Amino acid sequence: EIVLTQSPDTLSLSPGERATLSCRASQSVSSNYLAWYQQKPGQVPRLLIYGASSRDAGIPDRFSGGGSGTDFTLTISRLDPEDFAVYYCQQYGRSPHTFGQGTKLEIK
Amino acid sequence: EVQLVESGGGLVQPGGSLRLSCAASGFNFNDYWMSWVRQAPGKGPEWVANIKGDGSEKDYVDSVKGRFTISRENGKNSLYLEMNSLTVEDTAVYYCARGGAVAGVWGQGTLVTVSS
Numbered sequence: 001e002i003v004l005t006q007s008p009d010t011l012s013l014s015p016g017e018r019a020t021l022s023c024r025a026s027q028s029v030s031s032n033y034l035a036w037y038q039q040k041p042g043q044v045p046r047l048l049i050y051g052a053s054s055r056d057a058g059i060p061d062r063f064s065g066g067g068s069g070t071d072f073t074l075t076i077s078r079l080d081p082e083d084f085a086v087y088y089c090q091q092y093g094r095s096p097h098t099f100g101q102g103t104k105l106e107i108k
Numbered sequence: 109e110v111q112l113v114e115s116g117g118g119l120v121q122p123g124g125s126l127r128l129s130c131a132a133s134g135f136n137f138n139d140y141w142m143s144w145v146r147q148a149p150g151k152g153p154e155w156v157a158n159i160k161g162d163g164s165e166k167d168y169v170d171s172v173k174g175r176f177t178i179s180r181e182n183g184k185n186s187l188y189l190e191m192n193s194l195t196v197e198d199t200a201v202y203y204c205a206r207g208g209a210v211a212g213v214w215g216q217g218t219l220v221t222v223s224s
């Protein structure tokens with residue numbers, strides 16, 4: 001099973017700042033099959049990024065994904081108040097399709 | 109509008125069984141792999157199982173193999189999860205999701221609580 005470790009656990013930033021979230025895999029993720037989701041309290045996870053760097057439909061371009069192999073990042077270029085949430089990475093290159101433990105992005 | 113609506117959750121004793129259902133609408137159900145993903149209280153999501161559009165391929169996370177069965181009825185645009193030998197560790201919100209790997213569309217979820 002591929003274990004995904006996200007860092008940091010909590011990130012405290014202000015609106016307008018840049019956020020960089022990390023996801024490290026215990027083994028190489030084949031074909032960069034890595035996705036990012038956003039989850040707000042009481043809501044369902046929302047797909048942001050798939051294929052490591054492709055934005056899902058309707059996702060603002062301030063969200064970008066990068067990386068390859070075992071190291072991936074989600075960058076939010078300028079934080080909007082609605083971006084404060086928990087973010088999860090998921091690899092789907094190998095079964096089981098594991099998720100990371102999440103990074104909570106909170107308002108400073 | 110693409111929509112997934114789960115049902116069938118509830119309170120069950122350890123060792124018990126439940127059958128979850130997911131009604132899909134707004135897309136060609138037959139064309140899509142479908143998945144069940146669960147999320148325990150205060151935890152991250154966990155992929156549970158998926159099934160190919162024609163039902164010919166299925167896969168499960170190890171912790172549910174032999175206990176859970178995923179199935180679908182394309183004529184009814186419905187996805188199912190039969191859960192047997194439930195344990196307290198199976199307590200979670202269970203989501204139906206479109207996609208076999210990347211979950212692009214999620215239902216609102218149904219809560220399964222396993223407790224004596």
